[in-house]
Amino acid sequence: DTEVTQTPKHLVMGMTNKKSLKCEQHMGHRAMYWYKQKAKKPPELMFVYSYEKLSINESVPSRFSPECPNSSLLNLHLHALQPEDSALYLCASSQQGGKSSYNEQFFGPGTRLTVL
Amino acid sequence: AQKVTQAQTEISVVEKEDVTLDCVYETRDTTYYLFWYKQPPSGELVFLIRRNSFDEQNEISGRYSWNFQKSTSSFNFTITASQVVDSAVYFCALSDAGGTSYGKLTFGQGTILTVHP
Numbered sequence: 001d002t003e004v005t006q007t008p009k010h011l012v013m014g015m016t017n018k019k020s021l022k023c024e025q026h027m028g029h030r031a032m033y034w035y036k037q038k039a040k041k042p043p044e045l046m047f048v049y050s051y052e053k054l055s056i057n058e059s060v061p062s063r064f065s066p067e068c069p070n071s072s073l074l075n076l077h078l079h080a081l082q083p084e085d086s087a088l089y090l091c092a093s094s095q096q097g098g099k100s101s102y103n104e105q106f107f108g109p110g111t112r113l114t115v116l
Numbered sequence: 117a118q119k120v121t122q123a124q125t126e127i128s129v130v131e132k133e134d135v136t137l138d139c140v141y142e143t144r145d146t147t148y149y150l151f152w153y154k155q156p157p158s159g160e161l162v163f164l165i166r167r168n169s170f171d172e173q174n175e176i177s178g179r180y181s182w183n184f185q186k187s188t189s190s191f192n193f194t195i196t197a198s199q200v201v202d203s204a205v206y207f208c209a210l211s212d213a214g215g216t217s218y219g220k221l222t223f224g225q226g227t228i229l230t231v232h233p
Contacts, residue, residue, distance in 0.1 A: 031218055042207055042223035043161070055218050088159055094219050102211070102219025104151060107161040 003027075004108035006091050012114045015081060021111045023074040023091030031102055032074040034066060035090040037110070043090055049074060050096075081115045088112050118143045120210050122224035129198055130232050137193045137227050139208030145169075147213040150184065150191045151221065156204040167191060169213075198231045205229070 004025045013019050023032065031050045035043035048056035049068040057066075063085075065077040074091055092105040119142040129135045141150065152164040165175065167184050175182045179196045195202055205228050209221040 042226055043221075045220055048218045048220065050218050056220065090161065092161075104163050104166045105219065105221065106163055107153075109158065109160040112159070
């Protein structure tokens with residue numbers, strides 16, 4: 001089962017709202033990722049969790065707050081977003097290979113976020 | 117620093133034509149990984165292939181084939197007898213093998229492939 005699930009599929013929120021994006025995988029992968037993708041652009045890495053520990057934060061504004069409650073779940077808490085934060089948010093997971101390397105990432109279907 | 121270049125922004129072909137998507141990469145690492153992903157209009161990135169830097173064997177999977185050449189730092193992707201369902205954005209990506217990068221991917225800008233019936 002090479003499936004990563006994300007909810008919700010679509011989200012519309014105002015600039016004062018608080019919402020959360022959820023990601024789940026049951027492949028036993030120990031690395032999970034959040035990406036942001038604008039139209040006609042490649043995905044941009046936001047955060048990486050490895051063994052439930054935040055390992056990379058690509059200087060993401062604090063209005064985005066990641067959380068990894070357990071090895072299968074990854075959340076992205078959103079607060080006071082701006083219209084320019086409207087994008088496709090993708091979650092991915094990967095299995096750690098040998099010698100601390102990481103294998104291919106498997107992506108979820110994404111959440112299309114619109115900030116009004 | 118790593119860099120991936122996909123010089124072809126958009127390609128348009130007619131069904132059953134063969135099409136090659138180019139990918140050129142730059143890295144100072146001696147051990148690295150190369151990937152191709154497909155992103156159909158639905159949005160999900162679908163993993164197609166991973167190639168390790170020490171394995172220069174070409175690979176064929178059905179109508180898909182990949183040509184990895186370290187001498188020219190290229191990892192090209194060919195679709196034989198293209199079909200309408202192949203229409204998507206295709207991304208080439210690179211990651212190093214070091215543990216501190218946690219598999220971070222450097223993506224190319226993507227190539228939009230449109231296959232017309």
